[in-house]
Amino acid sequence: MIQGVLFDMDGLMFDTEPLWGQSWEPALAAHGLSYKPGLAEACRGAGSSVNRQRLLDWYGPDCPADAVISDMHNIAEAKFAAPVPKKPGLDPLLAWLSEQRIPMAVVSSSREAVVRRNLDNWALGPYFSALVAGDKVTRPKPDPQPFLLGAQMLGLEPGRCLVLEDSYNGVRAGAAGGFVTIMVPDLMPPTPEIRALCTAVCPSLHQVLELLRAGEV
Template sequence: MVVASSSRMASILRHLNNWHMTDHFQALISGEQFTSSKPDPEIFLTAAKALGTTPAETLVLEDSYNGVRAGARGGFVTVMVPDLAPADDEMRRLYTAECKDLHEVKKMLEEGKLLSEA
């Protein structure tokens, strides 16, 4: 797993360290490393490269419209887990699936509904 967030690295580390989760990720990628932010897919392409996967076999979990746009533009399996902004018609055209929470994402992965390798 990789964190590919538009947030600053200090913020990413603070949140992950608070939950003792930093070591669960193969890479941490911050939006401040790029000149263009989401919806440009560059951050996700960099994450896939760190994982050694292609976009078509890489799951992007997003709660933001620009994140969903970036995932779709990059050819990723893009799942929207809405937080503050609910999915609209544009998002429904772009994402692979919408899940109400991460438990639903896990269930879909276990059932092989998102990635064939799950």
Template sequence: MTLPQMTLPQMPAAVIFDMDGLIFDTEALYQEAFLAAAVAGGHDLPAAVIHGTIGVPWVRSRVLLLEQMGPDFPIDAYFAGMVGHFDLLAATQLRLKPGVVELLDLLDRLAMPRCIATSSAHSTVQSHLAAHGLTERFHAVIGHGDYAAGKPAPDPFLTAARRLGVEPGRCLALEDSHNGVRSAAAAGMMTFMVPDLLVPTPEIHSLCTGVVPDLHAVCALIQAASAAIPAG
């Protein structure tokens, strides 16, 4: 489906954002940190296993690593090292994805509520937002600990919709990961994938309302939907 043919099924009443790889260009930093921690600890951790952690909650990532490396793998020390490497990288390399500010400005003009639904801790979210002056740009943040089951379960997105007081079917969900798309689609939202490190598979295409190259394209879709609303 090409972008000129793509339209929103309806004007959204709210927008739900993933964070890593969607708002912030962090997924590549996490991949680098996973690898650096493995090298520092002398662990032969396959790149495919590291790649498999994209869009996966921390609890599940720990399980994946233990399945690959065995029950004696020093998982706590490894994760501590990974987080340390990530923090060093993020201190100088934390960048916004293209179109983030423009989309938030558009949502401000439309008075449209928006929320972040992420697997990350609230402390991480607030640190990232503050680094780019975005703390006040979102009406709510749903993070780790706010829901019973993480992505791909629908809980994060359903919790976000409840927090905003909007029916899930009227929410536009923006995701970059396969598990995020599965989560948003299971919640019954208009789900758009904005690919980062992962490309959409046939399954993911079937779950998405659409796939767009960046958040500038999301702006264009919302603007077109807004313009189609009859005046008065």
């Protein structure tokens, strides 16, 4: 029986991933670099330290990776001042979990200020007992540390918690931590590797709610 739920944010709760993806090209251009196809997908769902290394791998050791990432965040975060759309099924899922008194946490690779802004824009903050942001961990996704910290903050064992993720890096983190992990694909379909790591793949949060109501996770 699931005793807690850990929510990713970008692409899972809110339709923010396209905005992040669109921010790479101008951030790179500011440093005289061209966007390479596939970079956004490789970096999706991972923390800044992981993406820093990816930039160095893709562009070489002279790439000003920290500056590019900082600019990318600033460009994307400016787009989040206005509320971004919620993903289908989020509201009924949160309401049902709250009715069942199942504690919830947000575990995101985004900065804490961005997470809180997105939650506050839709008045969703009261649903969550804990928040783990990307700038508060030393080993970001795909490392399981963020989810392990979220479970600890809820006072629960990983095996009793459900992780909801849309990205490959997030699914890898949930599975590595021993969590029940469901992928709700956003921009990237599950690969054979990712399917093997998931308890289930659901087309939307509506189907996640159906599984929970049926006691199937």
